[in-house]
Amino acid sequence: RARTAPAGLGSTFTTWLLKEEIGGRVDGELAIVLSSVALACKQIASRVQRAPVAGDTGLAGDVNVQGEDQKKLDVVANEIFCDVLRTSGRTGVIASEEEDVPVAVEETYAGNYVVVFDPLDGSSNLDAAVSTGSIFGVYDSDEQCVPDFDAEDDAAVEEKCIANVCQARPLHLHSHRGNNLQAAGYCMYSSSTMLVLTVGDGVYMFTLDASIGEFVMSHERVRIPERGRIYSFNEGNAKARSISHCEGLKRYADDLRAGGIDQNGKPYSARYIGSLVGDFHRTLLYGGIYGYPGDAKNPNGKLRLLYECAPMSFIAEQAGGMGSTGTGRVMDVEPSEVHQRVPFYVGSAKEVQYLESFLA
Numbered sequence: 362r363a364r365t366a367p368a369g370l371g372s373t374f375t376t377w378l379l380k381e382e383i384g385g386r387v388d389g390e391l392a393i394v395l396s397s398v399a400l401a402c403k404q405i406a407s408r409v410q411r412a413p414v415a416g417d418t419g420l421a422g423d424v425n426v427q428g429e430d431q432k433k434l435d436v437v438a439n440e441i442f443c444d445v446l447r448t449s450g451r452t453g454v455i456a457s458e459e460e461d462v463p464v465a466v467e468e469t470y471a472g473n474y475v476v477v478f479d480p481l482d483g484s485s486n487l488d489a490a491v492s493t494g495s496i497f498g499v500y501d502s503d504e505q506c507v508p509d510f511d512a513e514d515d516a517a518v519e520e521k522c523i524a525n526v527c528q529a530r531p532l533h534l535h536s537h538r539g540n541n542l543q544a545a546g547y548c549m550y551s552s553s554t555m556l557v558l559t560v561g562d563g564v565y566m567f568t569l570d571a572s573i574g575e576f577v578m579s580h581e582r583v584r585i586p587e588r589g590r591i592y593s594f595n596e597g598n599a600k601a602r603s604i605s606h607c608e609g610l611k612r613y614a615d616d617l618r619a620g621g622i623d624q625n626g627k628p629y630s631a632r633y634i635g636s637l638v639g640d641f642h643r644t645l646l647y648g649g650i651y652g653y654p655g656d657a658k659n660p661n662g663k664l665r666l667l668y669e670c671a672p673m674s675f676i677a678e679q680a681g682g683m684g685s686t687g688t689g690r691v692m693d694v695e696p697s698e699v700h701q702r703v704p705f706y707v708g709s710a711k712e713v714q715y716l717e718s719f720l721a
């Protein structure tokens with residue numbers, strides 16, 4: 362097929378996906394998966410916007426595999442993602458921050474893609490109506506992930522598949538290094554609801570126009586500024602930072618106060634929302650650096666490689682920025698387990714390189 366140009370500003374996400382498929386940049390199955398993700402994000406946006414009046418704030422009463430108190434909307438967002446991905450018929454396995462182990466989509470509906478996601482990142486901010494978001498990554502299929510049990514009936518098959526696949530054959534992660542991502546993105550629920558994604562050919566942003574219920578392209582081929590004077594770390598953790606990086610990070614923070622790369626230039630501004638999607642989105646548009654280093658409690662940091670750091674790094678790199686563990690590229694890290702954490706520094710290329718020079 363001729364490589365037609367992508368759809369332009371003002372086009373809807375549906376039109377853009379169609380043009381990407383016609384242009385050969387997205388295959389039909391992936392287009393269906395991404396369309397399902399966009400549907401999930403619209404549903405979650407609606408629930409987040411109304412949470413205080415719908416009684417959706419507060420805790421669900423359970424603790425997830427991360428040991429974090431689940432918010433009511435964590436559970437709702439996870440169910441929405443799982444449902445739309447299962448019924449898309451194009452997903453073999455889904456891995457969620459809210460699921461202890463990867464969930465197999467039973468064979469009748471199973472497709473070829475592995476989708477990983479954090480259904481509602483930053484949900485601790487919900488009760489204060491601060492930005493939150495859903496983060497997702499789509500990997501090519503791993504044939505081991507699609508179970509092939511004889512179907513007695515759907516319910517039994519579903520039960521058995523999920524039990525067996527997740528216990529007997531956990532998600533084969535070797536192929537799920539960031540480099541293998543076919544698509545990655547997030548939806549930010551903030552003053553605007555914005556779907557931001559890449560399929561490996563630049564970063565596009567779509568703003569939800571509630572009057573028509575469609576995501577409309579508002580930014581195309583986004584490029585992150587090469588430099589940026591915004592530094593986004595939780596300084597409250599500074600004291601507890603892991604010994605391995607502690608000295609280097611302290612010298613780095615002192616150096617930024619003296620103007621950073623420019624030395625004796627304007628000092629940096631600190632901006633920290635405590636919600637990765639909000640801090641990342643601002644960094645992507647304004648430049649700067651977001652970081653979550655290791656600390657005494659979590660030597661490898663708090664953020665999860667598979668469904669937070671790798672997808673965000675893919676987007677950053679596609680926009681000309683960098684995603685680093687402090688000593689290497691996030692996209693090169695081979696996961697060893699689904700909820701693995703890594704120290705994470707992401708943003709303007711020059712700012713991330715400068716930080717790495719203190720950690721070398």
Ligand code: P6P
Nearest residue numbers: 482483484595635636637638663
């Ligand atoms: P802290 C939210 O819980 C999250 O996973 C990210 O969205 C956010 O950047 C980070 O944790 C905030 O963690 O320790 O600074 O409150």
